[in-house]
Amino acid sequence: MKNCYLYIGLFLLFGYLPVYGQETQNIQGVEVDTVEYRFALGVQVGTDIGGAVPVPFKYIPETFNPYPRLNLSLGAKFSFPVTSRWILGTEFTYKTITMNADARVENQKYQDGNMIQYFSGSTEMHMDFTMLEIPVYAKYSLRNLKDRLLIGPYFAWVLKSSFVIDPEKGYVGITGPDKVDSVMDEDMSDMDFSSYMDMWDIGLLLGYERKLTRRFELGIRFSMGFKDIFKKDNQYFDYHMLHMRGTLVVSYNLFDIKPPRLLHLNRK
């Protein structure tokens, strides 16, 4: 519940930022630029590279070879300019993030209730998340009004997810780490965590975007989740697995709605 308040607070904070910028400028009597439009709707396509990453990072295995798979994401974006520099935006993007990885792990702990086992050896990991991502961000246009920085929280509704670890070779210690209590065959069953995955995520998104033409924009983003990909109270690992990804996105503005008349607020 405590986290829930935190997440709501973050959403409100980032949503308020551009408005605060405008109000501050008004209070100080600074001339406020006009906005070109009140609302714009665009469509966007993109792709993501990333997946779930152990946090703290020290738990990332020393030998870890990720093989991300690029999937196309589709979405709609809504922009609400507040000033000529500040834009409040939100998006609805349907995306699938897929990553396979090989790792050589050492005494990887799995715990379920009182039962603990430590796996050491080579594994393949397969993770796949299909989600509806809804970021709410504030965009700030740099001096040239073409380059923009954006920051804001995102909420993601995870529609489908899978997380499977396929131990290839190695051994399991049941009496403790560095014990060979069971030797793995190469055809050992996969360890499927899919049913233990949570259905939502919330995190922070940072990005840069460049206006290529009047309608086209190119953006790169980095987003990081704040919550474990597993359901609450899981004890499988010693660490958290958090969503982390980079995104490349191209958007096309379909239309915008102009204001009834342009505002000119000058210092008197």
Next chain:
Amino acid sequence: MKKYNWIFLSVFVSFLSCEKVKDLSDEASVEKFEIVNYTPETAVLDAVYMDGGDIIIPVQPQSDLFPFTLHPEMTVSSTTHKVLGNYTLGEDIVFSSGESVVDFYLIAESGFVHPYKISLYPLETGADIKGLVFDGSNKTTITIDPWEAKIYISDPNRTLDDGETYIIKNASFTVSENANVEGDMEFEFTDYNDVWSVTVVSSDGKRRDWKIQFTELIQIPNSNFELWGEFAGINNGVTTVDPVLGKGKGWATANNSFVLGTLPVTHNNGKAAQMTTKVQNALVFGEVIAAGSLYTGYFDLNINALGDSRSMTYFGIPYTLRPKAMEFDARYEAGAQMQQAVKEGLKWAIKDVEGVDSGHAWIELLHYSGNDKFEYHARPTEKVVVLGRGEMIFDGKMSSLKNWSHYSIPIEYTNEDLLPTHVAIVFSSSKNGDQYLGAPGSIMEVDNVELIY
């Protein structure tokens, strides 16, 4: 722009230089194993040799050999990541008897496990007994212990009870080349503590005394199930029945870190073995039905053999007699709801099924003709012949089974020619537990198992 090219190139090169999991070696081996020193210093050793994963130390038996302490120098291949198990690099090895074995594992870079074993091999002393025949010896079991220089004789048709005696006539020893036996060739045993001895003199005059003893008909140690505990190297160190003579030489359970299916209960002012069918949580693999079991042999947990629990249970212990029957005290009570674990995708899930659970008790006398390590999972096995069998099913529908009773299972022999080498005795709280079928809560209690000759 040139600056950015360098950045891209650096990233690309560092990606390529990352160590790939697929390139990690599966190989790990012992390159050298030499003995630097040993105690007692009077021990006579031959050159250590390796046969696959076996490191064999030839040593001549002598009266003060044990405990035999070795300080070896072992080097491993460069692709060896770790040495785990009961041997630590640079430390001494202590053998408490000639049968002692030191197990350890070499872990390759990839995590691939290479098991190794260090054992002793008795060298010829020149004054050894290798065989014994006497009148009627074809009906007896003769065990020669070269380390202790002892010969044990047992006869399933004879005892020393009620003043009976056992006489060995016309004994003929097979001994080391050009060695001679001094002493009588006729031995009379009136008591199980009677010990006769003969002296074998080698060609170079070395003398070695050998003791001969008539032993009781063999009952499996701890068949009243009074002894339980936690033992290193057995059932992952969790509570289990005491095999007394060591792993694979007595009673065993399938207890493991996930489930304790067989535990002691109070019975007749002592203990009995209680087997309980339970739901076993197998971590992310789901849940399975696990029957409690008690058997002769040993258990080795193997996570990847969850679909085939029998492959983790090694039935049978060395045994060379032909009992007529097996008797025991027992009670059985079936659990309320039959359930079965079925594999759904990658996981096991439990579903209710029709029927009533039943317990199971069986005995098999086995003859193994192979040279490799004996391995039997109660299914047709090459070089393993079932000579005789007896079984009893405890039908859970019969409420009378809930009370303690004395039972006898006769053994029917289908092969009269071969001598047994092993005996497998099994009790299970769910007859089809190996198929993950049973009723959680089914209980079977067993006490006082006796082989009848």
